[in-house]
Amino acid sequence: MTHDQILAQFGPREAMEYDVVVVGAGPAGLSTAIRLKQLAAEQGKEVNVCVLEKGSEPGAHILSGAVMDPRAINELFPDWKARGAPLNQPVTGDDLLMLSETGSSRTPDFLMPRNFHNEGCYVISLGNVVKWLAEQAEALGVEIFPGFTAAEVLYNDDGSVKGVATGNQGIGKDGEPTEAFQLGMELHAKYTVFAEGARGHLGKQLIAKFDLDKGKDPSSWAIGVKELWEIPADKARPGLVVHTAGWPMTDDTFGGGFLYHLEDNKVTLGFVIGLDYSNPWLSPFEEMQRWKTHPAIKAHIEGGKRLGYGARAINNGTPQAMPKTVFPGGALVGCDAGYLNAARIKGSHAAIKSGMLCAEAAFEAVTAGRSSDELSAYPAAFEKSWLHEELWQTRNFKAWFKKGPTIGKLMTGIEQWFLPKIGVSAPPWTLHRDKPDHEYLKPADQMPKIAYPKPDGVLSFDRLSSVFVSNTNHEENQPAHLTLKNSTVPVQVNLAKYAGPESRYCPAGVYEFVKTDAGEDRLQINAQNCVHCKTCDIKDPTQNIVWVTPEGGGGPNYAGM
Incomplete structure (x- = not known):
């Protein structure tokens, strides 16, 4: 049954x-709502x-390093x-390491580029x-409705x-309503603010509909894979921030690691890889x-x-x-719009500030009796803000590294160390x-295969055991929220030409090429494993995969991440 048929019947x-x-x-979204309510209280309106x-509770789908x-x-x-x-945990030290396969060298403090300084920040x-x-x-x-997806603009x-509609509940895998069916609800507003995070499902649609990226560079994306560890007390160094470059990345791939010591003998660590990598064998x-x-x-x-x-x-x-x-x-606010400073490896402060700027523009419009127009005061305020100044300073960081690690390190040193030393705040x-x-x-x-070592179950792990500790769960009897524009493309194009990269770029084992009884290849989509990272929606070489919202409350339930 189609969406329109469901609406016609129910x-x-x-x-x-x-x-x-x-x-x-x-x-970003909560800061928007908070600032609106603060302004209303201040002005008696x-x-x-x-x-x-869409998560089971606020924070359930939130994943970040993070140094705030x-x-x-x-x-x-x-x-x-x-x-x-x-x-709770102020940053107490910064280590920037360059890794070879077995060794490492630390950047001296006096040569540390501006973007890697974290004094006054917090590990969170x-x-x-x-x-x-x-x-x-x-x-x-503020009224918060967890477990409800915004499925439609x-x-x-x-x-x-005009607003958004929440997704229908209780649709079976066959697309037909089940006994548990509940029709979605419409939420109408004078203004609707989209704060879905990176590659927002509805934000992507709005950018296309209103041609919001006209005249802009193509967006640049990365994937961050993260773990949370509890370590022996004698290894704990609360507040230490470690960033790495070099191994295991090759010179033609942008990537680096992070390891942050939290309080209570906890360490958060992970690896970030630019999604403009060229080798389809990479995972x-x-x-x-x-x-x-x-x-x-390993020492940590x-x-x-x-x-x-x-x-x-x-x-x-x-x-x-x-x-x-x-x-x-x-x-659009937060990462739905791209307010992230990749050079500083920080986005939460930018998300909060963008939400505040948007809220101030929306409050002015609502209290003036306006609705459904463009909140032009929001981008105007951003242009005058410290956030714009900060992002402008670091605008070339990723682009330099696309020219190779040597040029990337050299130009980062010039733009983030030398220029500030001589009083130039941003590169010209x-x-x-x-x-x-x-x-x-x-x-x-055309690309070299990569032989990855088998996980030892102590330091390294497989995908399925990893998904297990992400507490990911979806109602199984629902249509797959990972959809294909053309069901023949995965085998005829992606597998034939690129060796099925979706089976490697997905960090949750969602995509798997299996043999049919007739011995033919087919793509199996294990949608219940999905951690909502959106990598497939970005990296699929034919743009044949479209991520849509599953039932509300599904996905990961992160704790302490």
């Missing part, structure tokens, strides 16, 4: 009216705000310490910070955004597993226990690629890219 959907609807209870969250720059949260809640915000669990932000939002009167007759998951076996990394975690696992696509941002962030009736040149990440893959027969 509709119309119930509708709720709000001044502002926010899609996504991450740092009423603004109705709700937040939809407190600049934005200082503005949102100057008294965050008194309020008990879980920013962003999931815990988001849970705290949700508590603050609800205390201000609704439009007014004039083409402006980001496997690269992360073998990176942990390097002596410089040996004797410890892995507690959690997750993966997430990362929008590398840059002003050159950032789409227009407003359109009639709505706006701008680099551009000319094609999207999925176009970089080369045919498998």
Whole structure:
């Protein structure tokens, strides 16, 4: 049964009216809602705000390193310490390591580029910070609906955004309503703010519909694969921040590792790989597993226990690629728009600040009696903000490394160490890219195969045991939320030309090529394993895979990540 047929039989959907609807209870979405309510309280006005969250609770789908720059949260809640915000561990030291296969060298402190300095920052669990932000939002009167996906954008007759509809519940694998069927609900708003994170399902549609990326560079993406460990007390170095470059990456692939010491003998560590890599034999998951076996990394975690696992696509941002962030009736905030500083390996402060800027524009419009127009005050405020200045300073970081590691390191040193030393805040040149990440893959027969070591179950692990500790779960009797435009493409193109890269770039074992009874190849999609990282939606070389929202509450349930 099609969506329209379901509406014809079971509709119309119930509708709720709000001044502002926010899609996504991450740092950007919650900061938008909080700032709206703060302004309303300060000025004695009423603004109705709700937040939809597809995870089982705020923070369930949040995955980040993370080292947080407190600049934005200082503005949102100057008294965050008194309020008990879980920013407990200040950064106590920075190590930037260059790895060879067996050795490492540390960058001297006096040569450390500006972007790798973390004085005044905090090592955090962003999931815990988001849970705290949700508590603050609800205390201000924000309505938060966890377990509800925003599955569809609704439009007014004039083409402006009217709001969103939540997904139907209880649709079987055959597409027919089951006994548990519940029709989705419409949420109408004067303005709808999309804060879905990197490669947002609806944000992607809005960028295409309103041509928001016209004249911009193609977006640049990466995948981050992360684990949380508990380590022996004698190895704990609370507040130490370690970043690595070099091994196991080859010179033609952008990537690096991070390892952060939290409080309570916890370490969060992971590996980030640019999704513009060209070798289809590469597996980001496997690269992360073998990176942990390097002596410089093993020294931190040996004797410890892995507690959690997750993966997430990362929008590398840059002003050159950032789409227009407003359109009639709505706006993009956070990583939905690309507010991330890849050079600093930080995005949470940018997400919070973008949400605040958007909220201030939306509050002004709502209290002036406006609706469904463009919130032009939001991008105008961004252009004048410290966030724009920061992103402009680091706009070339990823582009330099695409020219090779030697040039990348040299130019990062010039732009982030030398220029600041002589009083130049931002480089006077701008680099551009000319094609999207999925176009970089080369045919498998033109690239060297990569032999990954078998996991030992102590330091390194397989995908399925990793997905298990991500607490991922989906209702099994529902249509797969990983859809194919053409079901023949995976075998006839991806497998034949690229050796089936989806079986390697997916960090959760969702895609698997198996043999039919007749001995023919077919792609099996294990949708229940999906950790909602969105890598497939970005890296699929034919752009044949389209990620859509599953039933609300499905996916990972990260704890402490």
